[in-house]
Each structure stands twice: as structure tokens, then as C-alpha cells.
Amino acid sequence: MAIAQFIRLRAFRHGVVWLLILGYHGALAWANFTGAQPQDGLRLQVLSLVVVAPAIYVHGWLLTRFMEQRRYALYAAATLGLVLTAGALLDLLSEVESIAGANAGAPNQTAASLYGHAVGNLLLFLLIATIARYVRRGIVSHFQMQQLRALQLETELSLLKAQVNQHFLFNTLNNLYGLSLAAPDQMPEALLQLAGLMRYQLDSSRQATVTVGTEAEYLANYIGLEKLRLRHNTQVEFTVDLPHPEQPLAPLLLLPLVENCFKHAIGPSGQNTIRIELTQTDVGLTLRTGNSIPPHFRAVPSGLGLPTLRARLAQYYPGQRHQLDIESSSTFYAANLQLAL
Structure with missing residues (x-):
């Protein structure tokens, strides 16, 4: 039950983040794609996210499986393959939408520059997602440490109470016995x-x-x-x-x-x-x-x-x-x- 709740909570959190990103890109598409209908630019942004989102999650898996396990060579090779493949898909989507007229107002660029632009955008997304991942992990770890410290203090307080109870009560009972006589x-x-x-x-x-x-x-x-x-x-x-x-x-x-x-x-x-x-x-x-x-x-x-x-x-x-x-x-x-x- 706890695992199912965690999965639902994580899915909700990620869903909200992607909706915010989609809304942001929709606003950019409306403002920047002046040579075509704004919905064409939005379609390109949505299709781009279809490539970028899986790439981010795959990269997160690579971080967990290789980078955090100190398997740096495998992480570098796998990440390079991921970036090149996802960059090619982004470049292909951009060319298809350009032919369809979604990006007709953009200046002509060479294939190499378009591919480099796609790879650069992808690297930026991966960097932002990685930073967000470890910042969130640091915040969670900080609160967990605070909770552990509070639990430790409560445990120490319980030990202190036990110490007072045992020694003090033993001495007090002896004193009360003497007081009852004197x-x-x-x-x-x-x-x-x-x-x-x-x-x-x-x-x-x-x-x-x-x-x-x-x-x-x-x-x-x-x-x-x-x-x-x-x-x-x-x-x-x-x-x-x-x-x-x-x-x-x-x-x-x-x-x-x-x-x-x-x-x-x-x-x-x-x-x-x-x-x-x-x-x-x-x-x-x-x-x-x-x-x-x-x-x-x-x-x-x-x-x-x-x-x-x-x-x-x-x-x-x-x-x-x-x-x-x-x-x-x-x-x-x-x-x-x-x-x-």
C-alpha cells in the first residue's frame, strides 16, 4: 500500500511539472512562431517533449545504475549514445515540422547546425533535470537528518529518564525507609x-x-x-x-x-x-x-x-x-x- 501511494504521489508530482513545462513551451510557441499558426509551433514543442521526457528518465536511470555506482566509463558511453540518438530524433522532428510549415519563418540553417542546436537543447534539459534531481535529494536528506536527529534526542531523553528513575528511585526508597524510622x-x-x-x-x-x-x-x-x-x-x-x-x-x-x-x-x-x-x-x-x-x-x-x-x-x-x-x-x-x- 505504501509503495502504491509513493508511486501515485511521484506520478502526480511529475505530471504537474510536465504540465508546467508544456504550458511554458506553449507560451513560447505562441510568441515566437510568427510565420505560421501558433498551434503548429505548439505541436513541435509537444513532439519535442515526447523525445526529451524519455531521455531525461533514461538519463536518471543511468545516473542511478552507473554514475552513482562509480561505473564512470559505462555512464559516459551510455550518456553519449543517449544524447546523440535523442538529438537525432529532435533534429528529425524539427525538419519534418519545418517542411509542414510550422517553422517556416526561421532562417535557413545547415543540417549540422540544426543537429548541433538539437543536441545543445537536449544537453541543457538533461543538465537542468540532473541539478533538480540532486537538489531535491539534498533537501530530502536534510529533512531526514533532522528527523533522525530528533529521534536520537528523544531516545537520549528516554535514557536520561530511565537513568533518573532507576538511581533516583532506588536512593529515594532507601531514604524513605530511614525517614520512616527516624x-x-x-x-x-x-x-x-x-x-x-x-x-x-x-x-x-x-x-x-x-x-x-x-x-x-x-x-x-x-x-x-x-x-x-x-x-x-x-x-x-x-x-x-x-x-x-x-x-x-x-x-x-x-x-x-x-x-x-x-x-x-x-x-x-x-x-x-x-x-x-x-x-x-x-x-x-x-x-x-x-x-x-x-x-x-x-x-x-x-x-x-x-x-x-x-x-x-x-x-x-x-x-x-x-x-x-x-x-x-x-x-x-x-x-x-x-x-x-
Whole structure:
């Protein structure tokens, strides 16, 4: 069924193109064949297309069969034979129509010049058709690459979600177990945060965009659950200023930067700090994160966090619509993400 639809679509597209070409040649015939009836000139143009059109399709087959298979000698020989044969047919049609009076107003020309003119016209048609073929192929390839890139980004996002689900859920369940023993009165709030986080991940997996407000709520639940496992020497500051929470946003776009704070700022001694600030204007959204780095800390890149974030930013907020700045030292790590919504 798909093949039949493709054939019908291609036949329709080619038919429209040939009708346009026929109309163009009809207009030329009406304007240029002043020595005879315009319909005689149109007849010559139609008969010429009867030769030119098959020549173009045969040449397309030669490109596929020989040229693109790097069989250059066979392609050159076959194309030369095609041009000479089709040129002879065009020359013959021109002579027949000239005798019939369709081209009576044209100046006398030698047989060689008429044949050369026919071959030149044919080569021009083949060149135009070849250029159109590869331009169209380039455009189609460009859109296919975009689709593949989008699919790859969605796959990477799914991997990111799976990573968050597995590690985060495992750690959270252990933390909830400890919380149930040490501070059971805090369990209801923690369970609600976990339920909200899981619900958001399920909903966002079925949507191309979410709202800024729901993304901020997700981050709040994530931070609240992460704080369950922190020592007393770690201070977390999370501030939110969202005057337009209904604005659309790609899902889970802010998580990698927030997640990095909790991966890198947890040390057994000394004072650890995490600062997360999410602010919004009429046209943009800014996420600033900063965290201290414990002594002797060595980050192990997962391959899914920042690389996936940069790729998704380029896909959903290309060019000047996003800016990601990262500053890192031996004691502090800061990130600043700006989005034009």
C-alpha cells in the first residue's frame, strides 16, 4: 500500500511539472512562431517533449545504475549514445515540422547546425533535470537528518529518564525507609513529593512540551527528596520567581543542571552549599545553579547529562534562543542557562 501511494504521489508530482513545462513551451510557441499558426509551433514543442521526457528518465536511470555506482566509463558511453540518438530524433522532428510549415519563418540553417542546436537543447534539459534531481535529494536528506536527529534526542531523553528513575528511585526508597524510622511524621510529605515526581515523568513522556510551572514543581519535588539524604553540613537554597508559569517549555530540560548540584556538592566534611535560582521574564527563563565542590572530588561523566542537554537545547531552542555558560574551579561549580521562550 505504501509503495502504491509513493508511486501515485511521484506520478502526480511529475505530471504537474510536465504540465508546467508544456504550458511554458506553449507560451513560447505562441510568441515566437510568427510565420505560421501558433498551434503548429505548439505541436513541435509537444513532439519535442515526447523525445526529451524519455531521455531525461533514461538519463536518471543511468545516473542511478552507473554514475552513482562509480561505473564512470559505462555512464559516459551510455550518456553519449543517449544524447546523440535523442538529438537525432529532435533534429528529425524539427525538419519534418519545418517542411509542414510550422517553422517556416526561421532562417535557413545547415543540417549540422540544426543537429548541433538539437543536441545543445537536449544537453541543457538533461543538465537542468540532473541539478533538480540532486537538489531535491539534498533537501530530502536534510529533512531526514533532522528527523533522525530528533529521534536520537528523544531516545537520549528516554535514557536520561530511565537513568533518573532507576538511581533516583532506588536512593529515594532507601531514604524513605530511614525517614520512616527516624522521623515518621515527615513521611506523608515525602511520599507526596515522590508521587508528584513520578506523575510528572509519566505525563511528560507523552507530551512534546510542558509548562514552566509544572517543570518548576518537578524540580521542587526532586530537590525535596534529594534533601532527605543530605548531611547537616549541606545547605540548599532554592528560589523561584515565575510570573508566567503557563509558558511552554521542553520537558526535563532543567533537570541535568540541578542533578549535577547534588552529584558534585556532597562531601563528608566541611560546609557544602547548593544554590538554585529559577527566574522568568516576559520573554525568557533563566536557571542559575551553583554548588561547592568537596576536596579531592573527581567527577565521573555519565555521557547523558550535559551532552544531551546541549543537543536538546540546539534542537528546541536553536541559535540565539539559548545560552549556556558554565564556570568551574577546584572548589565551586556554576551554570547559567538562559532561554528565549
